[in-house]
Amino acid sequence: MTLRTLLQAAPARANELFAKLAETSDGAVKTRERLFAELKSELEQHARLEEEHLFPVLSRNPETRELATEAKRENKELRANLAELDAMPKGDAGFAERLAALQKAFSQHARDERKELLPAVRRALSDEEMQGVTQRMEAGIAEAEQSRQDEAEERRMRARQEREQAEREAREAEERDQAVAEAARSRAEGERRLREQASQLAETALRPMAATARAMDDAVRQASGGRRAEMPAMALTRMFMWPWMSALEAATAPARHGEAGPEEVIQLGEEVLDVGKRTENRGTARIRRYIVENPVEREVTLRSERVVVERRRPVQDQVTGEILTELTLEVMETEEVPVIEKRQRLREEIIVRTERSERTEMVRDTLRRDEVEIEQPKGRRKAR
Numbered sequence: 001m002t003l004r005t006l007l008q009a010a011p012a013r014a015n016e017l018f019a020k021l022a023e024t025s026d027g028a029v030k031t032r033e034r035l036f037a038e039l040k041s042e043l044e045q046h047a048r049l050e051e052e053h054l055f056p057v058l059s060r061n062p063e064t065r066e067l068a069t070e071a072k073r074e075n076k077e078l079r080a081n082l083a084e085l086d087a088m089p090k091g092d093a094g095f096a097e098r099l100a101a102l103q104k105a106f107s108q109h110a111r112d113e114r115k116e117l118l119p120a121v122r123r124a125l126s127d128e129e130m131q132g133v134t135q136r137m138e139a140g141i142a143e144a145e146q147s148r149q150d151e152a153e154e155r156r157m158r159a160r161q162e163r164e165q166a167e168r169e170a171r172e173a174e175e176r177d178q179a180v181a182e183a184a185r186s187r188a189e190g191e192r193r194l195r196e197q198a199s200q201l202a203e204t205a206l207r208p209m210a211a212t213a214r215a216m217d218d219a220v221r222q223a224s225g226g227r228r229a230e231m232p233a234m235a236l237t238r239m240f241m242w243p244w245m246s247a248l249e250a251a252t253a254p255a256r257h258g259e260a261g262p263e264e265v266i267q268l269g270e271e272v273l274d275v276g277k278r279t280e281n282r283g284t285a286r287i288r289r290y291i292v293e294n295p296v297e298r299e300v301t302l303r304s305e306r307v308v309v310e311r312r313r314p315v316q317d318q319v320t321g322e323i324l325t326e327l328t329l330e331v332m333e334t335e336e337v338p339v340i341e342k343r344q345r346l347r348e349e350i351i352v353r354t355e356r357s358e359r360t361e362m363v364r365d366t367l368r369r370d371e372v373e374i375e376q377p378k379g380r381r382k383a384r
Contacts, residue, residue: 010046032090047075270369304335
């Protein structure tokens with residue numbers, strides 16, 4: 001790559017970004033911010049490479065020192081304009097006008113470099129010096145490009161880590177909620193079972209006591225001719241069994257109106273609906289990146305310089321310079337040839353993520369429970 005091609009590559013990329021920015025509307029704030037960030041990076045890199053590698057060489061040469069000073073001043077103004085536009089809201093109506101003024105100033109700067117700076121550089125520098133400057137600038141461009149790629153990769157990695165962290169926290173929160181709900185269900189089920197067991201134990205313990213109490217009451221009635229007298233045995237029973245006597249009296253209360261026989265307990269049960277959740281695989285989305293080749297064409301204007309030798313008669317024969325001495329004059333002929341380069345740039349980003357949504361679904365099922373039907377004799381009606 002020649003120095004001319006190298007210095008003209010940055011203005012070409014900048015003009016593309018200027019054109020894309022000019023096509024955006026005031027509402028496309030995000031697009032403007034992204035494109036302006038790329039434009040600012042491109043222009044600052046171009047100015048930095050010139051100031052680091054080209055201007056020091058030009059400043060040492062008396063013929064190009066003034067051009068280098070003027071170019072430094074233009075780069076300073078360019079940075080100031082970029083800073084003003086960077087601080088300006090991208091949705092502002094005056095952003096497009098300031099951008100157009102910046103593009104006009106940069107285009108003039110690029111023309112000055114092409115028409116004045118580059119010819120002066122060719123005259124002032126040797127081929128070896130130009131080649132050295134070109135190589136150093138190429139290395140700086142490659143380093144900056146690698147740095148941009150590393151930053152982009154770091155941003156993508158950071159975004160991926162944030163997404164994974166958010167998903168992991170969401171899963172952990174969901175698992176915690178499920179664990180809390182499961183623990184609450186288990187605790188409720190345990191309490192229910194304990195209550196049932198306690199009820200069964202109480203019924204089992206009270207059944208023989210109630211039978212004993214009824215037998216003792218029968219014996220008392222028979223001995224007293226139907227009178228309700230408390231025997232010493234019953235008093236002894238009440239003395240030792242006073243904590244359960246209220247339950248016994250409640251259990252034997254119907255016996256005051258009639259004789260009660262042995263009891264049978266029929267337990268009635270029912271089913272309870274517990275709805276859980278499980279995760280099922282609904283398929284896999286596959287995103288494949290592949291390469292396509294498209295033929296492109298681009299016109300380029302090439303210049304050539306050839307040596308023209310003319311002979312003419314002098315207007316007057318008065319000698320004004322040195323003559324009658326040997327003199328050798330070398331004039332170089334030049335010709336521009338197209339140089340094709342390919343560079344990689346980020347065209348688009350495909351964001352792949354999973355989105356979690358919630359829905360409420362009605363679950364229907366049939367639950368069973370026990371019912372009891374009581375059929376009494378002597379024409380009495382049935383009871384449920």
